[in-house]
Amino acid sequence: MGEFELIARYFTRPTARAALGVGDDCALLQPAPGTQLAISSDMLVQGRHFFADADAFLLGHKALAVNLSDLAACGARPLAFTLALALPEADDAWLEPFSRGLFALADAHGCELIGGDTTQGPLNICITVFGEVPVVNGKSRALLRSGARAGDDVYVSGTLGDARLALEALRGTVALPAGVLAQACRRMEQPTPRVALGLALRGVATAAIDVSDGLLGDLGHILQASAVGATIDTSIAIGLIAACARPDWVNGIISSERQLDFVLAGGDDYELAFTAPASARQAVQAAAQQAQTPVTRIGKIEATSGLRLIDAQGRALTRSFASFDHFA
Amino acid sequence: MGEFELIARYFTRPTARAALGVGDDCALLQPAPGTQLAISSDMLVQGRHFFADADAFLLGHKALAVNLSDLAACGARPLAFTLALALPEADDAWLEPFSRGLFALADAHGCELIGGDTTQGPLNICITVFGEVPVVNGKSRALLRSGARAGDDVYVSGTLGDARLALEALRGTVALPAGVLAQACRRMEQPTPRVALGLALRGVATAAIDVSDGLLGDLGHILQASAVGATIDTSIAIGLIAACARPDWVNGIISSERQLDFVLAGGDDYELAFTAPASARQAVQAAAQQAQTPVTRIGKIEATSGLRLIDAQGRALTRSFASFDHFA
Numbered sequence: 001m002g003e004f005e006l007i008a009r010y011f012t013r014p015t016a017r018a019a020l021g022v023g024d025d026c027a028l029l030q031p032a033p034g035t036q037l038a039i040s041s042d043m044l045v046q047g048r049h050f051f052a053d054a055d056a057f058l059l060g061h062k063a064l065a066v067n068l069s070d071l072a073a074c075g076a077r078p079l080a081f082t083l084a085l086a087l088p089e090a091d092d093a094w095l096e097p098f099s100r101g102l103f104a105l106a107d108a109h110g111c112e113l114i115g116g117d118t119t120q121g122p123l124n125i126c127i128t129v130f131g132e133v134p135v136v137n138g139k140s141r142a143l144l145r146s147g148a149r150a151g152d153d154v155y156v157s158g159t160l161g162d163a164r165l166a167l168e169a170l171r172g173t174v175a176l177p178a179g180v181l182a183q184a185c186r187r188m189e190q191p192t193p194r195v196a197l198g199l200a201l202r203g204v205a206t207a208a209i210d211v212s213d214g215l216l217g218d219l220g221h222i223l224q225a226s227a228v229g230a231t232i233d234t235s236i237a238i239g240l241i242a243a244c245a246r247p248d249w250v251n252g253i254i255s256s257e258r259q260l261d262f263v264l265a266g267g268d269d270y271e272l273a274f275t276a277p278a279s280a281r282q283a284v285q286a287a288a289q290q291a292q293t294p295v296t297r298i299g300k301i302e303a304t305s306g307l308r309l310i311d312a313q314g315r316a317l318t319r320s321f322a323s324f325d326h327f328a
Numbered sequence: 329m330g331e332f333e334l335i336a337r338y339f340t341r342p343t344a345r346a347a348l349g350v351g352d353d354c355a356l357l358q359p360a361p362g363t364q365l366a367i368s369s370d371m372l373v374q375g376r377h378f379f380a381d382a383d384a385f386l387l388g389h390k391a392l393a394v395n396l397s398d399l400a401a402c403g404a405r406p407l408a409f410t411l412a413l414a415l416p417e418a419d420d421a422w423l424e425p426f427s428r429g430l431f432a433l434a435d436a437h438g439c440e441l442i443g444g445d446t447t448q449g450p451l452n453i454c455i456t457v458f459g460e461v462p463v464v465n466g467k468s469r470a471l472l473r474s475g476a477r478a479g480d481d482v483y484v485s486g487t488l489g490d491a492r493l494a495l496e497a498l499r500g501t502v503a504l505p506a507g508v509l510a511q512a513c514r515r516m517e518q519p520t521p522r523v524a525l526g527l528a529l530r531g532v533a534t535a536a537i538d539v540s541d542g543l544l545g546d547l548g549h550i551l552q553a554s555a556v557g558a559t560i561d562t563s564i565a566i567g568l569i570a571a572c573a574r575p576d577w578v579n580g581i582i583s584s585e586r587q588l589d590f591v592l593a594g595g596d597d598y599e600l601a602f603t604a605p606a607s608a609r610q611a612v613q614a615a616a617q618q619a620q621t622p623v624t625r626i627g628k629i630e631a632t633s634g635l636r637l638i639d640a641q642g643r644a645l646t647r648s649f650a651s652f653d654h655f656a
Binding site: 019020023024025026027028029030031033035036037038039040041042043045046047048049070071073074076082083084085086114115116117119120121122124126128130131133135140142144145146208209210225 | 347348351352353354355356357358359361363364365366367368369370371373374375376377398399401402404410411412413414442443444445447448449450452454456458459461463468470472473474536537538553
């Protein structure tokens with residue numbers, strides 16, 4: 001199978017939104033009047049973002065999911081994506097499930113493949129995704145990191161720490177019951193981009209980010225961009241590991257200290273962390289309901305810079321947590 | 329140096345065209361009214377597209393140049409690009425010249441970096457580039473592969489085969505005088521994207537493509553997309569190796585048969601192959617002059633499918649030439 005046959009067989013489909021899709025030197029995309037394009041790129045590298053034996057279907061899902069998660073954090077509606085792929089070999093047994101997993105998620109979000117590149121090399125998946133954000137009276141409706149204000153509440157969607165729990169189980173540093181392991185692996189391998197929530201939060205949230213490197217690090221980006229600080233209630237946050245919905249599943253297996261590590265600095269969560277004024281609590285709940293995505297209020301934005309962690313009694317935690325950094 | 333410091337130090341600059349650049353979950357780009365975006369992605373892999381010891385400055389240039397070449401082939405004006413980078417390590421001695429080479433070319437074309445990703449992994453450079461094409465009366469002015477018609481002339485810009493000549497010299501299959509080698513290496517390492525020519529050819533050329541895998545293979549894409557055939561005069565084409573401007577430099581060193589190989593199927597040329605009606609010959613020359621880019625008329629589009637090669641006497645050549653294919 002040659003390069004062009006590979007593209008024709010697995011990656012060429014009719015496009016509805018793009019003016020021109022796969023098959024020319026460029027794709028052509030014409031945003032609707034009164035909108036702007038939100039653009040994000042994420043590169044997934046074997047051995048770094050996934051194991052060499054990762055299931056190709058799930059990898060197709062995840063490669064697009066982590067990109068859609070960035071659109072979600074901006075409140076952008078997915079439109080299209082490009083796929084650049086370095087492959088050790090043109091292997092049908094890998095390409096068929098990979099493209100199936102990719103397109104299953106793409107179709108679920110009406111996001112079409114419009115171009116890209118294929119080459120030989122160590123497995124590397126680079127997706128650039130395009131979404132649409134309305135511009136109203138000259139002002140973008142995109143959710144940015146820079147809009148948090150003192151007094152805002154801090155929220156997080158879904159659950160946190162599950163992917164890290166799965167990673168640690170696969171690394172052998174924790175032994176999980178089969179049911180918990182399966183649930184955690186699903187969260188690691190097939191994350192759910194919170195696109196509907198991001199859209200519902202437009203005009204409600206003041207700032208948003210997707211949690212990919214760990215909550216504390218990513219929330220730190222909001223604080224820095226907004227020039228504010230925050231206090232997070234760890235007694236609420238610790239309840240966010242999905243498996244903790246059944247405390248008997250994890251208590252006695254993982255110390256509460258480690259559970260908190262996973263929640264606050266686990267990485268690979270692809271949930272949204274966002275802020276909204278206290279006056280918008282009902283609107284946030286309405287957005288969560290509309291998007292069928294649970295959200296939890298975990299803290300407060302403050303004028304004093306820095307990120308403070310407290311326990312149920314309001315006492316400061318002094319432990320430090322490391323955010324994920326590819327080169328640290 | 330951590331991931332975010334790396335981005336701040338080498339890849340964060342003010343943006344003039346994008347509504348939002350590096351530093352949020354997404355970049356925001358708002359095409360001008362009456363335009364559409366041309367989008368292309370190219371991934372460069374060490375050992376496949378460049379040698380492990382490739383000069384980082386030249387690599388920064390080339391990684392963007394091959395993408396700008398795709399915009400040129402569509403007649404799109406460069407606007408912006410994203411950069412996804414997998415690096416074995418965060419090495420200042422590599423990043424400093426790489427980013428300098430990248431931005432030197434970007435600045436020359438008014439093309440700004442608006443986002444991307446950095447991760448650890450085998451060296452891999454994936455750029456997605458965005459250009460602007462006018463839409464006039466609902467019709468895109470983009471140059472496509474599909475517009476060639478029987479009777480059109482076939483042209484190619486600049487010179488062909490130089491990069492392949494350099495590659496073969498470095499592989500040791502040909503020994504070149506130092507001056508010729510330097511010239512050929514410059515063409516391989518620092519290709520010139522024909523952006524100005526692409527823009528000047530809007531409304532003049534009927535079809536265009538950038539020559540990256542070899543002239544015959546890439547011209548074949550035009551023929552296929554346009555459902556036509558062509559005849560190419562190899563006695564003209566063979567004169568297109570830059571070094572052949574001084575025949576004494578190559579004659580006696582490389583057989584004419586091999587010279588033709590390099591011209592027709594060398595790869596890595598990043599010139600434009602395009603078609604235009606015979607009535608547009610003056611307009612093509614005016615476009616070439618405006619873009620200060622030489623163009624050579626090398627053949628004719630015909631209704632009969634297939635690509636035919638002839639010599640100076642009009643006799644058919646029956647040799648076959650292989651186009652570059654990453655998985656063939």
